[in-house]
Amino acid sequence: MKPRKVSAAAAAVLALALAATACGSDDGGGGSDDGKKITVGIKFDQPGVGLKTPDGKYEGFDVDVARYVARQLGYVSDDIVFKEAKSADRETLLQRGDVDFIAASYSINDERRKKVDFAGPYFLAHQDVLVRADDRSIAKPSDLNNKKLCSVTGSTSAQNVKTKIAPQAQLQEYGGYSECLTGLENKTIDALTTDDAILAGYAAQDQFKGKFRLGGFKLSDELYGIGVKKGDTELRNKVNAALEKMVQDGSWKKAVEANFGPAGYRSEPPPRIGVFSG
Incomplete structure (x- = not known):
């Protein structure tokens, strides 16, 4: 009987050791190491809108919008992964799940709405x-x-x-x-x-x-929206809430002035957000 008690005690110690190791592993994670990432599609070649600079940085109005939205979704800067979203690839990137959302001078139209959902609009060009x-x-x-x-x-x-x-x-x-x-x-x-x-x-x-x-000709109206995967209502609603907050707290205006002001560009007031959520 005595050997069984020793074995049972040893097993208990081993189990505790394993549990402690597992807990230690979890505690060691955090930030960018815990797998908490969000991938955002932007343009890489549009100065003022979405640009990847020669030193690997990202800047532009859409980049500022994307960062603000990501923060409101619970991500810090190091958790954001930017991926190039060329115009012809945007719907495919969303459909395949290669990105979580796209902010890339993405004009909302009926044809695109058949394939993806849009939050916003957040800008009228x-x-x-x-x-x-x-x-x-x-x-x-x-x-x-x-x-x-x-x-x-x-x-x-x-x-x-x-x-x-x-x-x-x-x-x-x-x-x-x-x-x-x-x-x-x-x-x-x-x-x-x-x-x-x-x-x-x-x-x-x-x-x-x-x-x-x-020229200031206003030849067409282009409402920019944030594209999300078709049917992802939860994410779309969260993005809309983030965009509304960005307008209300002045961050939207600040981003417009910082990225377009040097060209003497006068933007339209922010459009009504959520009009394409029905």
């Missing part, structure tokens, strides 16, 4: 044109007729101008906005068109300050 600061020949949208108009390959912005506003515009499609800006600076093109927020971001870069100006 307009299609506009960027021209040289000293060029007074483009004062109204129709002045784009017979002008060399640039946008990126596959963009709907230039086609919108061509079909609805200035049918004689000479479209120039480049691989990226930076190429359009170089052409605008060198006078090989006359105007660049896309969302005004994106244009303001480029114009605010140090190397371009004072060289360009926005």
Whole structure:
């Protein structure tokens, strides 16, 4: 009988030791080591909106919005993983679960709402044109007729101008906005068109300050929303609550001024959040 008591006691000690080891392991975790991460899709190539800098940092209005929302969801800065969300990949990233949400100049439209859900909108942009600061020949949208108009390959912005506003515009499609800006600076093109927020971001870069100006034409309305996986109502509602708080506490206005102010861009007031939650 005595050996059994010793074995039982030994087993109890071993069990306690194992339990203590397990507890010690849990206590050793925390912060970024406990697996608590949130992956956010942003643009990497839009100054003022979403940009990955050469030193690996992330900046822009959408980045500020994403960080604020993530904090309201319970994450600290080190828990946020930014992933590039190119325009053509955004729905796929959400559907596959590669990202938790996307804040990437993501205009809300009916076609996209069939595939993903949107929180927000948190920003109202307009299609506009960027021209040289000293060029007074483009004062109204129709002045784009017979002008060399640039946008990126596959963009709907230039086609919108061509079909609805200035049918004689000479479209120039480049691989990226930076190429359009170089052409605008060198006078090989006359105007660049896309969302005004994106244009303001480029114009605010140090190397371009004072060289360009926005036309202020408001050629379309573009409501930016935060994309979440279709059917994730809980996350969408939490993001809406975070966006509402961002507007109320002044953080939204501060982010707009910090990212777009240097270009002299005057944003619209924040739109009503939650209008696409039904």
